[in-house]
Amino acid sequence: MPTMVVEIHVPLLPTPHLPQGAHPFPWIEEIEDFLADLEDQGDVEVFDDGEEHKDTYAFFVTGSGEEHLLAVASRVATLPGVPAGTFAVVSDDEAGEFGRGDA
Secondary structure, three states, X not given: OXXXXXXXEEEOOOOOOOOOOOOOOOHHHHHHXXXXXXXXXXXXXXXXXXXXXXXXXXXXXXXXOHHHHHHHHHHHHOOOOOOOOOEEEEEEOOOOOOOOOOO
16 A cells, blocks of 8 residues: 655755855755654654755655645745745655656
């Protein structure tokens, strides 16, 4: 039976006004830390490492119901420094392609 996974897609937009040489996407580490904290609390499971997908960076969470996982995605979207345009896709661990919500 497939396991529900919520993909959180964040546009790969560089953070403005960073010091020269700084990583252009500091929000990636901030989101990873946020999700790791939730995982440590038992709220969700980080399904897989985040990765670039087209023009977004995708994070994957599972281990709870759809409503709760979408609420986590909403919280991610409102973290300071996270670019506007973040969206979530409900999928499963057998999906053939990212961002489509189907297997």
